[in-house]
Amino acid sequence: MSLRRAVAAPFRQRGVDRMNESEFVVALSLDRDWFSPDQAKRLVDVATGEGLLDRDGDDIVATFEVGTVDVPDDFVPDESVIQERSVFEQVLESVVDTGVEKQDAVADINRLQSELAITIEAAAVLYARRQGVDVAGLAANARSEL
Template identity: 65%
Template sequence: MSLEVAVAAPFKTEARDRLGQGEFVVALSLEREWFSPDQAKRLVDVALGRGLLASEDGDLVPQFDPAEVTVPEGFTPDESVLREQSTFESALDAVVATGVEKQRAVAAINERQRALAITIEAAAVLYAREQGAAVDRLAADVREELAAEAGEDAAAAGETDDAAETSDDPEAA
């Protein structure tokens, strides 16, 4: 995966297990010339979002062993690594990494979504967990999204009820 290679490279070059964000950005933009500084900052955001990096005490810490990643000679990451994956795409990738064929996984996720009347993201995370994929971070994201939607729905319902109660029209109540 080229994102993992791009994230591992600065840690391998510096032979350190944590780097400041500035050091990381300089390594990717000025030293390796793979990205502009803004793109390198975007890469940090994507890597944090995908769980490849964690931010601890202002430093970036890889959540995998960079020493186990090979940076091929002449490697240059594609700019597509800067695109953030959706929760569905991330869960699907995790399922495929467990050995499930992608087409079969998509069909099973769609079936769960239909049968349980849940979002595609929730269905993907549920299926990924059933397949033994590590999707705890994605599950937390889905829970937050669902809670936020539930809060918005409750607030909207409350506004509708309040409007009906304060109306001068006796039929609106």
Template identity: 60%
Template sequence: MSLRVAVAAPFIQSGTRQLQENEFVVALSLDRDWFSPDQAKRLIDVATREGLLERSDGALAATFDPADVTVPEEFVPDEDLLRERSAFERVLDALVAEGMEKHEAVGAINALQGELGVTIETAAVVYARRQGLEVDDLAPVARSAIVDGDGDGDDGNPA
């Protein structure tokens, strides 16, 4: 959720759904003082991989409506946003964004993982789909966790 907020802030500030990359970097680094310019560029990479931004000829377009996002006045994004998140973390964020309590979602995903004997990523994707969430972009990530994993359903990822 906070990744979406951090990405939305420059668009909200400009009142648009498209910005030049340098405008986005300036908004996050100089205007808001949330990140260094290099970190802001890293955020663009992470947000692009997670489907929140699309790049085209030096421009960035939000794939969601930034106007639907509220940036709390006291909000300061954590540097953890700059690291690649697992499919489990991404699904969990999506569930929380839809109003589900984090501890309830984790418990339900863990129970489903035990029931199905699959990785936590796979259980998260299945659970989200059962809740009516669109997570098709994460299904290949979960599938690769099964194919690349040892097949015992325990990926050692604490949930």
């Protein structure tokens, strides 16, 4: 399940792109009953680490257009969204969020990696860019891991 959707839901519910971190935690843990308060705080840390949120004092600010993220009424995030993910996993999710089938993306990324003799992260970034997916921040992360 999508970390971006889980992060967007509280902002969309309130019609804002900035809120107090404690309000965000309450929205995820009490209002939606998706996570415990500790897990919701962990989600903030993971989303901040992946560039989806910025901290500004006691507030958190979405770094993406939350209104463009579809959050179906029956959406419930899996607990895996609160785990830190590799650059490859982050890029793959970004590509899949655009409608590309995950299995197809993985196969194409693996093919690029093999053909170009590059890391899986570099192949994923190249594939995403060829698909028109903006992964500039993740590309910098991939570069730093080289």
